[in-house]
Amino acid sequence: MLRLSGVGKEFFGTSVLREIDLTLYPGQVHALVGENGAGKSTVMKIVAGVHRPDAGTIELDGSPVSFPTPLDAQRAGVATVFQEFNLLPDRSVAENVYLGREPVRRGMFGGTVDRRRLHADTTRLLDDLGLTGIASWNRVGSLSVAQQQVVEIVKAVSYDARIISMDEPTAALADQEVALLYDLVRRLRDRGVAILYVSHRLQEIYDLADTITVLKDGNHVLTAPAADVGPDRLVRTMVGRDFAGFFPDKPAGSVSGERAGEGPGEALGEVRLALAGAGNTMVDGVDLEVRAGEIVALAGLQGSGRTEVAHGVFGIAPFTRGSMTVDGQPAHVRTPRQGVRHRLALVSEDRKAEGLALGQSVLANARLVLDAVLPGASDRRARRITEVLRSLAVPASTVAAAQDTEVQYLSGGNQQKVVLAKWLVTEPRVIVLDEPTRGIDVGAKRAVYDLMRTLTADGTAVLLISSELPEVVAMADRILVLRDGRIVGELPGGSDEETIMALATGAA
Structure with a gap:
């Protein structure tokens, strides 16, 4: 053809x-x-x-x-x-489908949109494709x-x-x-x-x-x-x-799911982030701990409350009940600015809409949090930006031209690396990764996985949210499964995907 x-x-x-x-x-x-x-x-x-x-x-x-x-x-x-x-x-489904090509009903004083035909034509298309869950007027x-x-x-x-x-x-x-x-x-x-x-x-x-x-x-x-x-x-x-070799091996001696002092393997570090009975309008009764050097994954279907937990932790949609501690100290995070000051970081799922200033340079994006939230520390840490970008394997030519290269012209994988750099220069103690590999190729995914291993080796706590179950199974030390805004099960890393889905759907 x-x-x-x-x-x-x-x-x-x-x-x-x-x-x-x-x-x-x-x-x-x-x-x-x-x-x-x-x-x-x-x-x-x-x-x-x-x-x-x-x-x-x-x-x-x-x-x-x-x-x-x-x-x-x-x-x-x-x-x-x-x-x-x-x-x-x-606009309605019909208006979007025929945008700029609307059927016209001619009259004495010109033409008007023939809405009856507009919806009839759209309905015919929907029916022809067997799409019963969508109506032309939605x-x-x-x-x-x-x-x-x-x-x-x-x-x-x-x-x-x-x-x-x-x-x-x-x-x-x-x-x-x-x-x-x-x-x-x-x-x-x-x-x-x-x-x-x-x-x-x-x-x-x-x-x-x-x-x-x-x-x-x-x-x-x-x-x-x-x-x-x-x-x-x-x-x-x-x-x-x-x-x-798609997923990096877990550190030698570690055993997924083990807590400090439980069983063989390396003991995890102190608790970096803890929630007890945390809730807001979207989630309720959330209890979790993430320790230094640990990757804890939040799994579940879309709308189960995974992202809402992340937003509560970071102060986008603050928890209104329960308690949160960071490094053992009570943390009342009501805004993202307060989250940053508690050494928290959030890599959001929509990097273009929420993570980047697309019309600005790589360097400007990497400095966004430092300049906006931690200006006093900006000069001290600014020298780390190029080092961080290079460690993430952003092309040397991009780093060299960081003053001028606009992020919108980078590939999806390199855009995600810039988002990560923006947070890494703040030296977070806890980093929340919401769909960190969405829309990037397998090579860039491996770079993100390697970074996660590097972060945990340095004592950072990682809270991972992902819709890709192979990613959850391979990377997490523990898996918390959410359904309807509540944690309904905890599984060790390496658990089979069927068990995770059974909990997520309520079939277990």
Whole structure:
């Protein structure tokens, strides 16, 4: 249906794509994978008409084509669903699906939007795709994140798209919401739509993809049937490391789940963070301890209260009952500023909206907390910023140009490293990591995991929140499972995923 042959692209004299070959067939899901910066987004934007290739050809149904603009691509039946939603939250589903293309009813004094037809056409699309849980008149802002992602896909289908590109469509979804997207992707595939699917989640690739193409450093290095490419080979092709080395080993002598003085293995340090009966409007009766050198994971479904616990600890949504201590001292944290002064840090789940000033430089972002909350310590600690950035493996060229390089132009993995640097320069005693590897490639994930091990070796306490159960199982010393705003179980690190899910869903 669509073929890219020898496609190349340069920006300001720098080659970012070289000799890329890609073929999409009707009724197939073609996964495009690779590390951040490998060229996946550029390929997608060429297919979408955002960029024009500097070399090579594009063929649609066997005939050469050119997409000067995204509108030209849409008119040819090629639609793209980008990772960041392009929706108006205060408008209805129907108004979003047909935004700028509303059916018009002609009258004596001109035309008005034919709302009856608008909703009828949207309802037909929803029914055709088997989407019974969404109505055309629903306000988009009232929908779940998964449903909003579905609206983006319905909008793409409304262009009579025969080819749909999806960029990290599940990045913002919890595990139980992914099933809704899976079902929709399979329905589209069964209708003969060709799907170009970009994801960093290996499980998704093997669940959905018929074919896998791997890019590395702007080069095409592999295309093969998904059934012929195992996880070891895929990860090794992308980053040069076997899947077995994806998660770092736990420190020698440590035993997951052991407390100081309990059983063999190294004794953990003193209690860094403790909650007793903590609660607010979202969570209640939360009891937990995180010790120096320990990683405690909060697991559970979306809305179970994981992030709300983090917000309570850091003072975003303060606890209104119960008690909290930091390093054995009572801590009444009512604002994030107070949280920082108690040597707490929070890496929030949405780095772009909550963690970064995208239009500012790497250096400015790394100084954000120091300058805003700890100005007296800024000069003393500022010299550590470049050292921290380098330790996180942010490219040397980025560090050297930190005064000028805007964070918005970095890959997702490097943006996350800047967020981490912003907090590490404050020398936190407790760091809360909320979905720290969301939307970053496997190489950048390993860098985050290595950092977690380094932090615990230095005596920092880590509270980890993650929707990726393999990450929870491999990295945590203890796992606390939440459901409906309460902790419903505690498990040792290394517990099987089925046990965690049984507690999270109430099946246990």
